[in-house]
Amino acid sequence: MIRTAKQFADMEPEILEPGYAGEIDTRTLNFIKRELRRRPGLRIKWGFGKDQQRFADNDIRHVALFENQHTTDCTCDWSWLTRDD
Numbered sequence: 001m002i003r004t005a006k007q008f009a010d011m012e013p014e015i016l017e018p019g020y021a022g023e024i025d026t027r028t029l030n031f032i033k034r035e036l037r038r039r040p041g042l043r044i045k046w047g048f049g050k051d052q053q054r055f056a057d058n059d060i061r062h063v064a065l066f067e068n069q070h071t072t073d074c075t076c077d078w079s080w081l082t083r084d085d
């Protein structure tokens with residue numbers, strides 16, 4: 001049985017911890033995005049604006065993998081990310 005992102009998150013609430021989930025699939029991405037829209041505290045935690053409601057997929061993927069938002073000082077290589085937003 002394929003678990004839904006919600007079920008996955010119930011089993012592993014840490015999924016909403018920046019840097020925990022690692023590389024995430026679309027279902028997990030959409031789950032995190034939905035939680036971000038609902039929870040101001042989570043938005044702050046993920047480095048987004050308190051009132052922000054739109055999130056670029058790659059920004060979420062970046063935090064899930066690297067714990068923080070991409071900056072010009074970031075040592076990651078954006079090339080592994082898909083530009084799908």
Ligand SMILES: [Zn+2]
Nearest residue numbers: 070071074076
């Ligand atoms: Zn980066």
